[in-house]
Amino acid sequence: MMTAIIPKLPIRNKEMTRKYYSLLGFKATQNDFEAYLMMVKDTMEIHFFEFSELLPSENYGQIYIRCSNIDAIYDAFLKKNINIHPSGHxxxxxxxxKEFSLLDPDHNLITFGQSLI
Structure with a gap:
């Protein structure tokens, strides 16, 4: 039986990624591996692997996070001065x-969406 899917995104620096995703409400797990980071929030989990040669301008990593009360999430991010993707308000x-998007420091696209149906 399959029970969950966990995206793995490329990053250049664990600490920079940890700080950014902490602003989004994620927490690092107790597991700390060299060149690998795991962050959790509620029932979600995202893993990150270090890829020192990553060129952010050529990164096409993406995740889609379904949510409820998207207006409150969006407003909370704005109050924290989290940059919204220029085309993703x-x-x-x-x-x-109903959607909005962010780009993390390594240009992984994070889209948040709530069903209107």
């Missing part, structure tokens, strides 16, 4: 989702 999409 909160809006209703024609496919029935």
């Amino acid at each position: 909160l809006k209703q999409q024609h496919w029935g989702q």
